[in-house]
Amino acid sequence: MKFTLRRGGLVRAIAAVFSLALPLLLAVSAVDARVGGGISSGSRGARTYSAPPSTSTAPGTGQPFNRSITQPNGTSAPAAGGGFFNRPGRGLLGGLAAGFLGAGLLGMLFGGGMFSGIGGISSFLGMILQIGLIVLLVRLAMSWWQRRNAPAYAGAASPSGPTTFRSGAAFGLGSGSAPLEITPADYEAFERLLIDVQTAYSNEDVARLHTLATPEMVSYFAKDLADNQARGQVNRVSDLKLLQGDLAEAWREGDTDYATVAMRYSLVDRMLDRATGQPVTGGELPSEATEVWTFVRPRGANWELSAIQQT
Numbered sequence: 664m665k666f667t668l669r670r671g672g673l674v675r676a677i678a679a680v681f682s683l684a685l686p687l688l689l690a691v692s693a694v695d696a697r698v699g700g701g702i703s704s705g706s707r708g709a710r711t712y713s714a715p716p717s718t719s720t721a722p723g724t725g726q727p728f729n730r731s732i733t734q735p736n737g738t739s740a741p742a743a744g745g746g747f748f749n750r751p752g753r754g755l756l757g758g759l760a761a762g763f764l765g766a767g768l769l770g771m772l773f774g775g776g777m778f779s780g781i782g783g784i785s786s787f788l789g790m791i792l793q794i795g796l797i798v799l800l801v802r803l804a805m806s807w808w809q810r811r812n813a814p815a816y817a818g819a820a821s822p823s824g825p826t827t828f829r830s831g832a833a834f835g836l837g838s839g840s841a842p843l844e845i846t847p848a849d850y851e852a853f854e855r856l857l858i859d860v861q862t863a864y865s866n867e868d869v870a871r872l873h874t875l876a877t878p879e880m881v882s883y884f885a886k887d888l889a890d891n892q893a894r895g896q897v898n899r900v901s902d903l904k905l906l907q908g909d910l911a912e913a914w915r916e917g918d919t920d921y922a923t924v925a926m927r928y929s930l931v932d933r934m935l936d937r938a939t940g941q942p943v944t945g946g947e948l949p950s951e952a953t954e955v956w957t958f959v960r961p962r963g964a965n966w967e968l969s970a971i972q973q974t
Contacts, residue, residue: 896943
């Protein structure tokens with residue numbers, strides 16, 4: 664017997680599809696809730712388009728920037744934005760994913776399946792599994808594509824040490840700038856900035872962020888916070904703890920110092936409904952993230968965050 668849907672059944676079917684498929688999509692994007700949106704943003708001075716050296720904390724080094732005002736030709740451009748399927752570098756794969764998902768839903772509504780049609784309940788459940796599989800495959804494909812297109816890095820992995828931060832072996836590689844010595848006080852400043860930036864972002868305190876990060880990074884944070892507000896959501900980060908850190912490189916450009924550090928940290932990262940306070944993504948258990956942060960300071964001033972790269 665042919666499977667048909669009346670108007671009431673059609674509405675229920677649509678609701679069922681989204682109720683089953685939405686958690687899969689949220690599970691993919693939940694890791695992107697923390698500060699920086701889970702993408703690579705910012706500038707590293709003259710080394711913006713040179714990948715930082717590998718370290719034992721981040722063996723795969725940092726991914727190329729999705730958002731940066733520093734262009735290869737020296738000009739500036741506005742920060743890029745967009746949703747999960749529209750972010751820079753995801754256009755082709757994102758379009759394929761959106762096309763597959765749209766084809767599956769339309770196929771269900773008008774009598775055809777995602778791949779072979781829906782003739783009954785078993786095919787309906789099969790379509791849901793197909794959606795989940797496609798989301799997983801797209802995520803894996805994007806990770807592979809970003810790794811494949813990342814520029815080659817220079818330098819060797821840093822040796823292990825007794826402290827949380829371990830001095831990297833690659834100092835000042837990639838340009839004629841003078842090497843820069845990083846002291847224990849600098850490492851303490853990096854760890855403090857990791858926590859303070861995440862806390863200010865979680866509190867939506869843009870004024871505080873202006874004291875911790877460059878104007879470029881604050882512009883990205885402010886846009887991400889505005890996007891959260893438009894969706895009626897708020898990102899709450901807690902229990903943040905640095906687990907391991909390595910200095911990738913440190914150098915000087917004129918009167919400006921730069922230091923790039925790989926950091927692995929744990930945190931409880933939740934996206935909440937702004938009106939009800941109920942969780943939208945994330946949970947009570949800590950998760951881990953590994954990122955490469957670059958800090959900048961005019962000589963004699965305090966360090967500020969100037970870039971975050973995903974690994």
